[in-house]
Amino acid sequence: MSDSVSAQPATASGPHWSAPVARRPVSARLSLPGSKSVTNRALVLAALSESPCLVHRPLVSRDTELMADALRALGTGIVPAGADGQDLAVTPAPLRGPASVDVGNAGTVMRFVPPLAALADGEVAFDGDPRARERPVGELLDALRALGADIDDAGRGSLPMTVRGTGSVRGGEVVLDASGSSQFVSALLLGGARFEQGVHVRHQGPPVPSQPHLDMTVEMLRAAGVAVSVGENSWRVEPGPVKLSRIDVEPDLSNAAPFLAAALVTGGEVTVEEWPEHTTQPGDQLRSLFTRMGGEVSRDGGALTLRGTGRILGIEADLHDVGELTPTVAAVAALASTPSRITGIAHLRRHETDRIAALAAEINRLGGDAEELPDGLVIRPRPLHGGVFHSYDDHRMATSGAVIGLAVPGVEVENIATTRKTLPDFPGLWAEALA
Numbered sequence: 384m385s386d387s388v389s390a391q392p393a394t395a396s397g398p399h400w401s402a403p404v405a406r407r408p409v410s411a412r413l414s415l416p417g418s419k420s421v422t423n424r425a426l427v428l429a430a431l432s433e434s435p436c437l438v439h440r441p442l443v444s445r446d447t448e449l450m451a452d453a454l455r456a457l458g459t460g461i462v463p464a465g466a467d468g469q470d471l472a473v474t475p476a477p478l479r480g481p482a483s484v485d486v487g488n489a490g491t492v493m494r495f496v497p498p499l500a501a502l503a504d505g506e507v508a509f510d511g512d513p514r515a516r517e518r519p520v521g522e523l524l525d526a527l528r529a530l531g532a533d534i535d536d537a538g539r540g541s542l543p544m545t546v547r548g549t550g551s552v553r554g555g556e557v558v559l560d561a562s563g564s565s566q567f568v569s570a571l572l573l574g575g576a577r578f579e580q581g582v583h584v585r586h587q588g589p590p591v592p593s594q595p596h597l598d599m600t601v602e603m604l605r606a607a608g609v610a611v612s613v614g615e616n617s618w619r620v621e622p623g624p625v626k627l628s629r630i631d632v633e634p635d636l637s638n639a640a641p642f643l644a645a646a647l648v649t650g651g652e653v654t655v656e657e658w659p660e661h662t663t664q665p666g667d668q669l670r671s672l673f674t675r676m677g678g679e680v681s682r683d684g685g686a687l688t689l690r691g692t693g694r695i696l697g698i699e700a701d702l703h704d705v706g707e708l709t710p711t712v713a714a715v716a717a718l719a720s721t722p723s724r725i726t727g728i729a730h731l732r733r734h735e736t737d738r739i740a741a742l743a744a745e746i747n748r749l750g751g752d753a754e755e756l757p758d759g760l761v762i763r764p765r766p767l768h769g770g771v772f773h774s775y776d777d778h779r780m781a782t783s784g785a786v787i788g789l790a791v792p793g794v795e796v797e798n799i800a801t802t803r804k805t806l807p808d809f810p811g812l813w814a815e816a817l818a
């Protein structure tokens with residue numbers, strides 16, 4: 384059931400980070416960096432576009448740097464732009480190998496780039512962090528093979544692997560089981576307009592997780608002029624040009640989670656600027672999740688405020704669609720006065736780490752009462768004490784340790800630097816929010 388290898392604490396690198404305790408209710412107003420998921424889709428679509436494209440206010444973090452480097456390796460021009468140099472000017476060029484791509488531990492790079500490699504002329508080798516070799520990708524590789532790509536993974540169904548691009552992909556209809564990751568479907572759709580016959584992806588198996596991320600893929604493709612039709616467990620992308628000149632990246636609402644949680648668990652008030660009116664980001668569901676956990680949410684123009692009421696309530700929630708939010712929801716649940724039951728997240732066992740096993744182990748290490756379910760967690764109220772909170776090289780585990788540390792003196796988060804996966808300076812932003 385649990386993924387015992389990667390559920391072991393990763394070796395600590397450097398001293399632990401002493402999570403600051405909130406001496407008073409947190410009161411902060413913040414602007415958050417751009418969304419990882421939007422930025423990495425934007426870069427992929429810009430690389431496939433028929434004309435140059437400006438990506439405005441992209442996230443700059445490990446996952447997006449890995450994506451930019453991967454696309455540069457395939458021949459795409461990507462350089463800083465804009466008055467403050469914070470934008471990215473993307474100049475598409477014929478995709479080509481030979482190249483090698485380091486996916487790090489970025490699911491988006493590991494899944495979204497192979498279809499582009501299949502469209503490239505030449506060989507493209509993929510590898511990444513040790514954990515990347517354990518994350519699922521085989522179903523996607525089989526689908527790409529069925530669509531005409533030539534991929535050598537030595538029969539492993541995982542990294543490392545080489546895509547032998549021929550400059551074109553036939554495309555057409557393909558059936559796969561995408562219950563392990565929505566990113567298999569997103570990957571095929573993002574590249575699909577450039578396949579000769581487009582692509583018709585059909586899912587067969589247990590439900591695909593992360594529906595908002597699928598909606599994000601479809602919406603961004605349509606904004607790029609690509610014809611997409613969606614049925615039940617079925618997505619069709621017509622062949623045709625990708626037409627983009629500018630993409631504005633929204634703030635990362637999943638990264639808003641620990642900051643809003645800080646208001647909730649300290650009875651404070653946190654405002655996030657530029658919360659989009661309409662968005663496909665799963666983080667938008669924090670509004671309802673944290674209201675159910677005792678907070679009060681309000682909007683003032685573009686800003687969203689979460690106010691803690693002094694009550695921290697447990698929650699019964701199926702987080703299948705918004706799995707990314709689980710580590711923060713679990714951290715709040717560990718501080719709540721009533722029990723929580725979080726389900727629908729079996730696929731999180733193959734995320735950056737086995738998040739179900741890791742959350743249970745770390746909450747219990749601090750004296751808490753967390754129990755693993757095959758597809759989730761039960762967390763019951765029990766006073767916590769200080770100790771080391773292992774992050775398992777998982778950005779969202781590290782930020783969860785920070786949330787618990789607000790209310791529990793003596794929490795030491797191991798490898799806080801792992802938050803750079805999706806946030807350039809989490810410790811700095813956290814200190815600012817607590818100042």
Ligand SMILES: O=C(O)C1=C[C@@H](OP(=O)(O)O)[C@@H](O)[C@H](O)C1
Pocket residue numbers: 419420421490491563564565566569592593596706707730
């Ligand atoms: O497409 C995306 O940008 C993402 C999809 C989700 O992946 P899974 O469906 O594998 O959970 C999510 O967890 C991940 O953080 C980002």
Ligand SMILES: C=C(OP(=O)(O)O)C(=O)O
Pocket residue numbers: 488489490491707734735779805
């Ligand atoms: C699961 C996540 O990332 P990835 O894109 O690597 O799958 C995440 O950010 O929570």
